[in-house]
Amino acid sequence: MASAPTLPISNPQSESQPPIATPAFRAFLSRLNATVRHGLSQRRPWLELVDRSSFSRPDSLSEAASRIRKNFSFFRVNYLSLLALSLALSLLSHPFSLLVLLSLLAAWIFLYLFRPSDQPVVIAGRTFSDRETLGILVVSTIVVVFLTSVGSVLISALLVGLAVVCAHGAFRMPEDLFLDDQEPANSGFLSFLGGAASSAAAAAAPVVAARV
DSSP states (O other): OOOOOOOOOOOGGGSOOOGGGSHHHHHHHHHHHHHHHHHHTTOOOHHHHTOGGGBOOOSSHHHHHHHHHHHHHHHHHHHHHHHHHHHHHHHHTOHHHHHHHHHHHHHHIIIIITSOTTSOEEETTEEEOHHHHHHHHHHHHHHHHHSSHHHHHHHHHHHHHHHHHHHHHHHBOOTTTSSSOOOOTTOTHHHHHHHHHHHHHHHHHHHHHHHO
């Protein structure tokens, strides 16, 4: 007696997940959220940043440079927040540049960094290898950043933010900031940036290593 044919049954766990549902992407978001919260928790009160009684003109360029260095060590989270705000306002005032950057970021996330290795990139019926995908993304990034208006928008925003930070750091007297609040130079928001970068690298490393 012939046995009944076996019906194929798909295993849901073996099916590929979309990039935003992969464990690596969720771990990346979780680590990024934790490091952002930790960094922002160390910012100084904004009223202390704009205390009018603590401003005076520096007597020399060397004194201005010394003030900038000391104020950055104390207000680094606030200063980098101002740089981020300058970038955000600049991009919001240039919707095309914002759309291009978001599209580029989405392409890196969905086409390379967090794309399951068993899902090849297929465009117009052509399958692209991982190396071809990486090359296209790198070239696209260079073109967008250096050969379009996006690069000028980013550079101008950073220059404006740096000008504001340097002006505040040069005129803000730091004598009252370090009497009872000493911190190591690598703490605060700089360590947050390092933590965020290491978190991103740790989350994306297994995926990238599998494609090389």
